Amino acid sequence: MRKLLLLGDEAIAQAAIDGGISGVYAYPGTPSTEIMEYVQASKTAKENNIRALWSANEKTAMESALGMSYAGKRAMVCMKHVGLNVAADAFVNAAITGANGGLVIISADDPSMHSSQNEQDSRFYGKFALIPILEPSNQQEAYDMTRYAFELSERMRIPVLLRITTRLAHSRTGVECSNPEKQNDLKLPDNLRQFVLLPAIARKQYRELLGKQTQMEAASAESGYNRMIESSDKNLGIIACGLSYNYLLENYSGGKIEHPVLKIGQYPLPLDLVSELYESCEEILVLEDGYPIIEELLRGMLNKGKTIKGRLDGTLPRDGELNPVIVGYALGKKHLQGSAVPDLVKNRPPKLCDGCAHNDAFLALNEALIPYGRGRVFSDIGCYTLSALEPLEAINSCVDMGASITMAIGAADAGLVPAVAAIGDSTFTHSGMTGLLDAVNNNSPITVIILDNSTTGMTGGQTSSAFGKIDNIVRGLGVAEEHIKVLKPLRKYHDENVAVIKEELEYQGVSVIIPRRECIQTLNRRMRQKAKAKTMNI
């Protein structure tokens, strides 16, 4: 048995490699990015010819993985929680088609929104799609559950969702890895209509999915990932889901908890176990590192049963991630506090790097917009979203991938002319292209700034699907050649850049301005590698 020091994300990646996947599909998104990066860096993955390239977005990733499953091979698709919104159409319908080769979807949630715009709980999606969900409590379980997920997926012929949160994804610890499996051979589905969701077939498949629920529940009861830990003090029974189990345990040195605990790691919920805890205890405390899903189910709409404590009654905060101290307070434990943070300690928010091209681009845009006043720049998800903060204060929206262009269309329709969209290169090919087509078909009076730093910057510089393709895409979508302008965002070209932007702001149709300069981080990294290669040669 090999023991490796791995992040939760890496444990999942290693398990997938050991579990005989033939491909992993993903779009970068914190806290899920390191899964794909680990497979890309793995020698074993390379030797075994495991396909590991970034997709244009989560939906294309999900569909490609489904295609690999169709062909009988094991596939994994990874995304952050909001990425699952993008992939949702494919995700929900994949539950109806079912899987052929094992198909595992990893969704990494971000409670407390460390790097996200919401803290939605992916378990809702799993329940919505009626598929099994696995929720590891630690990195070892992340490894073991990933291995099990492929087996479960093939046994039930259904996709399986594995849900993790930021803390697990980005925490490193020793993980024991088990023996690797071979990849599956190419094998078509037994029924060649399984993936044809024509209404008549879909109805049949859907009933089959509903029929499998009992089987899934039985698997939850038998897997060992849900277990009752008996104890004597039955004034309170505790349900601990995923990572929250560790926070619970942290409050008991020696690991002996005086209340019975139902540790949950697999859904649908094992009803017998839940019922056993409910019947034998006076009150129930539900610990969920996310939305109060189980808590809400247990309370019911009228909350007329036993007292259920958790996020809904104020025992735990309604939002944000859990931690050992919050869980301790819920159990009536006292916690030490060190001394207070002195007043002179100031906030240090993230900011654009020194030398970042976005900075020069927004300085030019800000100046060009002075005659029109503030409040007309719709933006998107990426490093450039930081330009909302001081000192630039250049943008007025950040909602979801691609929303900059389409929100600008709507605002212009309402009479806000000119409206500006600011979107990164990778975000543009993720979800901006269709919006730009709308704008062209509408002849919207908008100016679209595609900030091309030639990488996916915010997540650490992954290859951008847009690389080298933007100008032709924009042309192909029908933007007039004379209104496609490429700029070099550098201080020395500031005045000319302002002039170009001003001119396009006046144009009563779709303009696309492309400030193009490589991300300073990836540039420095390349330079370092080059220097290193040079010394190695000597």
Add this chain to the structure above:
Amino acid sequence: MKKDIILAGVGGQGILSIAACIGLAAMEESLYLKQAEVHGMSQRGGAVQSNLRLSSDPIASDLIPTGKADLIIAVEPMESLRYLPMLDPDGWIITSINPFINIPDYPEMEDLMKEIWKLPRYITLDANSMAKDCGSIKAANMVVLGAATPFLGLEQSSIESAVKNLFKNKGDEIVELNLKAVLAGREHALKQM
């Protein structure tokens, strides 16, 4: 044996290299270890921290409870104070006194040092100058690591072999420089304790 450590700094200052060294050394001594890192948005010049937990027994939580950290190791003086609520009343702060000023309202150095001097147990060091004396300012984080070594409960030989491991791809010269930096930090701390 149980050590709960907060590593603090600004995105890009190399706190993860310090964490990696301590982690490798702990592995060599067959200790359990959990290290919660910060990735993503806050890495862009923002305040970053890492929770590092070492123990001879299995560790439950990835996060350290408030008031339970034995050590705060900081590569930046203002950042050393940000996590005081995490520090055990008997805990130590080990911090570089070299400020990283990328905000307009950064406090006066004099006031900052006064706050640090108020603490019951601290080691302060001019890590940049000490690293320069060892051969390169880039080794400043290893000087800070060195200053923390008397408090880690790990063998000095495990730390040194971790440093060798971490930098071996960069050549013997870099390995030597970093070992020297660790030693310089350690000697400084032993004098100040």
